[in-house]
Amino acid sequence: MRHGIRWSALLLASLLGCGESALDSQQGPDGEATGTVIQQLSASTRPGMGATVYAGGTTFRTWAPYAKRVFVSGDFNGWGTWIELGNEFNGNFSGDVAGAVKGQKYKFVTRNQWDGDTWHADPRAAWQENSSGASIIYDHGEYWWNSQQYGSPGMNEMVIYEMHVGTLYDSPGGGPGNWTSAIAKLNHIRDLGINVVQVMPAYEFAGDFSWGYNAAFPFAPESAYGHPNDMKRFVDEAHMRGIGVVFDVVHNHYGPSDLPMWCFSGDCLGSGGEYFYNDWRKNTPWGATRPDYGRAEVRAYIRDSMMSLNHAFRGDGLRWDATKYMRTSDGNEANSIGDAWQVFRSINQEINNTQPWKISIAEDFGAGNSITNDVSAGGGGFDAQWAGEFVHPIRQAVIEQNDGNRNMTAVANAIYQRFSGRHTARIIYSESHDEVANGHARVPEEIWPGNAGSWAAKKRSTLAAGIVMTSPGIPMIFQGQEFLEDGYFQDTDPLDWSKNEPNKYAGIRTLYRDLIRLRRNWFNNTRGLRGGNVNVHHINNTNKVIAYHRWENGGPGDDVIVVANFSGTYFPNYNVGFPRGGLWYARFNSDWNGYSGDFGNTATVDKTANGGAKDGMGYNANIALGPYSIVIFSQ
Secondary structure: OOOOOOOOOOHHHHHHOOOEEHHHHOEOOOOOEOOEEEEEOOOOOOOOOEEEEEOOEEEEEEEOOOOOEEEEEEHHHOOOEEEEOEEOOOOEEEEEEEOOOOOOEEEEEEEOOOOOEEEEOOOOOOOEOOOOOOEEOOOHHHOOOOOOOOOOOOOOOOOEEEEOHHHHOOOOOOOOOOHHHHHOOHHHHHHOOOOEEEEOOOEOEOOOOOOOOOEOOOOOEOHHHOOHHHHHHHHHHHHHOOOEEEEEEOOOOOOOOOOOOOOOOOOOOOOOOOOEOOOHHHOEOOEOOOEOOOOHHHHHHHHHHHHHHHHHOOOOEEEEOOOHHHHEOOOOOOOEOOHHHHHHHHHHHHHHHHOOOOEEEEOOOOOOHHHHOOHHHOOOOOOEEEOHHHHHHHHHHHHOOOHHHOOHHHHHHHHHOOEOOEHHHEEEOOOOOOOOOOOOOOHHHHHOOOOOOOHHHHHHHHHHHHHHHHOOOEEEEEOOHHHOOOOOOOOOOOOOHHHHOOOOOHHHHHHHHHHHHHHOOOOOOOHHHHOOEEEEEEEEOOOOEEEEEEEOOOOOOOOEEEEEEOOOOOEEEEEEEEOOOEEEEEEEEOOOOOOOOOOOOOOOOOEEEEEEEEOOEEEEEEEEEOOOEEEEEEO
16 A cells, blocks of 8 residues: 655646646647647547557547547647547547557647647556656557466465565666666576566656556556566566566556546546546545546546556556555445445456456455455455455564563464465565555564664564465565565665675575475475465464464375474474374474574474374474574475
8 A cells, every 4th residue: 555655746736727728828748839730530440549559550549528529649740730539429539640650759639618628648658758748659569578478376376576666676866776677686586486576556657756656647657667668578577587477556546646637528527527536435545536436438447457467568467556445435444435346346357257367466454355255256356465464463473572472372363364265365474565664664673673684683574474484375575575674665765785695684585585485385395385274283372482284285295384483582392293293304494594693503403203192283293493483394
């Protein structure tokens, strides 16, 4: 959710005005005189909204239901004159402009019922020079893909890396990072074992620096990050490394500044015009710019922008920002917006019918099972949702300074929790863009402010990561978490990659890699970590130790036992139950000093489980358990 928006100085004008008046200025975007209509076109019979390239020209089509007339002007006619589009009498105006070719700039001019003219960029622009500039004709067919259409990993095998293009890899003080610089770090992400990256919103927003949640052009990649082809190349390069790409999308509000669709027809309808609600439903925590989900054309606008990501950009899924603020006006369930459910269901059903391997994720924090229940059962049809029920108790358990206050029952409940009866219906994490900003910080920073590299911060933050990677759900980490990035997330502060060096926290990165490999059953001996079954069979709220059994089908190579010590106490012989007798191999010990030289290197070794009931199981074993450590056993 929120949001790190850099507010544009044009916010007030954008919200209160209806764009630049062509009649007042008598100037085009490049300063030429305007207003002379040199050509009147018939409505086009070619398909496509926005600007669609054909051999020898471009079809322009835009939705302006309250406009009297609509014109287009651009590089193709020198901006000095207007070309009138034909009225389709369904709210759309269109025309085929011969000689208009890819790479040329353009804008629409809408004439309202009172003969007032207004310049607008294309709400469906696939390429923008910037958020307040002209649209640019782009041909989606021009990029030559090197990879085949990628098949995402199964949802029980996904491990997600949330990333922000502008800060993933860049030098402080200059412009933001871009698609090309992000590509340079894909090998690092691949080698970590990640198989899905979730990209924070990267669609044209006001200014060059932003978290991306103030998107103004949901079809156009952010110009500061590069050309649309650069965005496709990022996806291409990720796919060639076996990494899927999930795009974060924002349709709970737009902008609120630099909006091309604001009062688009020239009739503001008392607020923002036809794209937006114009009653109490328009109000969001980020401006009065909630799209009108009740209009079929607005639903088509949202749908088409999402399908562009899944098809034209070959994305592997979508993460919908703040769906709670689509289905309610202010987060209060009493102020519901029923129209939003039609958006959820229609789009998710289409994805399931055409590309069912692609994931659709909701950030909701309030709808419970209803958002991930099947459409046929009256639900929203999402495959998964972010699990606040997991992250908050886990963070609390490791950030708390006093061992005595750590709540193992709350940890157990977080491990058990699920949505809609599916373990893959939740995204679990200890860090996300929201949880490391907005008054919060990175987990190591919150454990010890100003000393995120301390022993305690390393031990307890990696303990939380161990719970993430061994609990049922789809695990996610936030960029830089793997090398102990400190502070809090800012859109102007790129990751400090020096922390990834051997003399810093490369060992912590190795710890994350080892956890991810076990989660993905890399060595075919921890299949249970991909499964949906869990039994938290040991909860010791006195000594702050918890143990749980994970399995898919059960048996050697499948059953996994996880033991986590949330205290600063070293236990040389801690007894826990095991589901079967025989030798159990110690697959992971977060206290290994290969991860950090100041770790205790507790001798957590292979153990034989002997007969004798313990924790509701028929066998037990004594294990050595380091402070603030997690250990993993399998057969």
